[in-house]
Amino acid sequence: MKLYDTQSRGLKEVNVEKEEVRMYCCGPTVYRDAHVGNLRTFLLSDLIARIVRLNGSQPRLIQNITDVGHMSEDFINDDKMLSQAKLEKVDPFEIARKYEQRFHTDLAALNVQPATAYPRASESIEMMLSLISRLIDAGFAYVGSDSSVYFSAEKFKSYGAISGNKLDALKPGHRYEYTEDGAKRFHADWALWKAAGDRTEMVWDSPWGKGFPGWHIECSAMSMKLLDGHVDIHVGGIDLRFPHHENERAQSNALINKEAVDLWVHGEHLLFEGKKMSKSSGNVVLLSDVIARGIDPLALRLCFLENKYRSQMDLTWNAIEAANETLKRWRTKMGHWSTDDSISIDPEIEQAFNADVDTPRVVMRLREIEKDDSHNKAAVFRYADQVLALDLNRPIEERVLTPEMKTLLEDRALARNEKRWADSDALRVELENLGLSIKDTPEGQIWS
Ligand code: AMP
Numbered sequence: 001m002k003l004y005d006t007q008s009r010g011l012k013e014v015n016v017e018k019e020e021v022r023m024y025c026c027g028p029t030v031y032r033d034a035h036v037g038n039l040r041t042f043l044l045s046d047l048i049a050r051i052v053r054l055n056g057s058q059p060r061l062i063q064n065i066t067d068v069g070h071m072s073e074d075f076i077n078d079d080k081m082l083s084q085a086k087l088e089k090v091d092p093f094e095i096a097r098k099y100e101q102r103f104h105t106d107l108a109a110l111n112v113q114p115a116t117a118y119p120r121a122s123e124s125i126e127m128m129l130s131l132i133s134r135l136i137d138a139g140f141a142y143v144g145s146d147s148s149v150y151f152s153a154e155k156f157k158s159y160g161a162i163s164g165n166k167l168d169a170l171k172p173g174h175r176y177e178y179t180e181d182g183a184k185r186f187h188a189d190w191a192l193w194k195a196a197g198d199r200t201e202m203v204w205d206s207p208w209g210k211g212f213p214g215w216h217i218e219c220s221a222m223s224m225k226l227l228d229g230h231v232d233i234h235v236g237g238i239d240l241r242f243p244h245h246e247n248e249r250a251q252s253n254a255l256i257n258k259e260a261v262d263l264w265v266h267g268e269h270l271l272f273e274g275k276k277m278s279k280s281s282g283n284v285v286l287l288s289d290v291i292a293r294g295i296d297p298l299a300l301r302l303c304f305l306e307n308k309y310r311s312q313m314d315l316t317w318n319a320i321e322a323a324n325e326t327l328k329r330w331r332t333k334m335g336h337w338s339t340d341d342s343i344s345i346d347p348e349i350e351q352a353f354n355a356d357v358d359t360p361r362v363v364m365r366l367r368e369i370e371k372d373d374s375h376n377k378a379a380v381f382r383y384a385d386q387v388l389a390l391d392l393n394r395p396i397e398e399r400v401l402t403p404e405m406k407t408l409l410e411d412r413a414l415a416r417n418e419k420r421w422a423d424s425d426a427l428r429v430e431l432e433n434l435g436l437s438i439k440d441t442p443e444g445q446i447w448s
């Protein structure tokens with residue numbers, strides 16, 4: 001099984017001979033609903049985990065819940081959680097729990113298998129404090145003049161290996177970092193622990209005074225602690241490559257003095273109808289929007305599968321509708337093809353999964369097999385569905401009227417035209433006894 005590693009810029013083998021493959025996927029910042037772009041990235045870790053399983057190993061997947069410390073770029077020097085809590089006029093933890101619950105609901109609707117654990121940042125403070133203390137002791141971090149603790153980027157020699165952003169070329173980056181400039185020794189240093197200042201919510205005691213953790217330290221602490229000091233596969237969206245993953249790598253590697261992560265996998269971004277999904281463009285799409293249109297959420301999963309995870313993808317309503325039709329067709333055909341529950345490995349599909357999650361090739365192969373009678377089609381579809389997870393075995397409800405129902409419906413329409421209400425009522429009872437439900441509308445009767 002091979003995956004593209006951002007750090008070495010090439011395909012790298014995943015050792016699936018081991019009993020367990022340790023995976024980490026950066027989770028949601030729970031101040032709002034995840035949009036379908038976020039879901040595309042979360043789906044990527046599910047696909048990788050399923051392919052690991054297909055190869056006979058067990059994934060141990062940790063996905064963090066960021067409920068503190070992710071600073072907002074819209075509100076200078078404010079936490080995303082606290083900004084949203086102010087907007088919704090509720091406690092920040094209430095916001096966090098609400099959106100965390102919705103995140104789980106969305107993942108379940110997309111058939112994303114649950115991670116082994118979903119640690120919350122706010123409940124992992126001790127873990128982070130201990131890591132920060134160790135980084136100070138090892139000379140990689142220092143307490144700034146503002147009582148925040150900073151990582152000293154220059155102390156970590158291979159800084160920039162993932163993103164290619166070398167320190168000598170780096171200028172002060174995100175807006176919120178300007179406010180720390182006075183307290184930091186070097187502009188590319190970042191806060192591991194931020195002093196509370198006048199902030200009163202979501203703050204904790206620490207050896208350096210009241211404050212709250214930075215976002216990057218969260219992922220180092222959780223991955224190192226919950227995956228026993230080594231990550232085989234680290235997953236996240238492409239925007240996290242820098243600075244989030246670069247900083248995470250520096251922190252984790254500094255602690256253990258070797259590479260903490262074998263493989264950095266990054267999913268490319270999703271656009272919607274040609275534009276980056278953003279509030280200001282007004283094109284943020286949620287899974288609930290897909291469901292509200294009567295579309296199976298797994299149609300969205302199929303859309304994602306039809307595109308390579310390493311390519312930017314432009315999603316459209318037309319593409320989702322088309323995928324929905326394909327799903328229905330496949331499920332209907334499965335009902336006709338299938339006589340048993342057997343699974344038959346298709347070597348081309350197996351190879352495509354193992355070649356850097358080439359799901360577009362798998363979908364194309366299924367389209368070929370659909371038309372070709374030489375296969376046990378249902379058995380091959382079931383094999384692929386272990387990773388695709390499109391519920392292809394789900395029976396489709398066929399709504400077909402029997403000739404008797406048709407005659408009764410025609411008779412009732414005629415009775416209503418001729419205002420024979422007693423006949424119309426009697427015919428309704430007969431139709432209901434056959435399992436139909438009848439409604440009268442200004443345009444005539446409709447059945448379901
Ligand atoms: P967030 O909740 O903002 O921390 O983001 C959660 C995940 O979604 C991260 O891995 C991001 O890199 C990823 N992400 C954000 N925007 C997009 C997008 N438009 N397409 C795909 N992934 C995204």
Ligand code: ZN
Pocket residue numbers: 025026027219236244
């Ligand atoms: Zn992370």
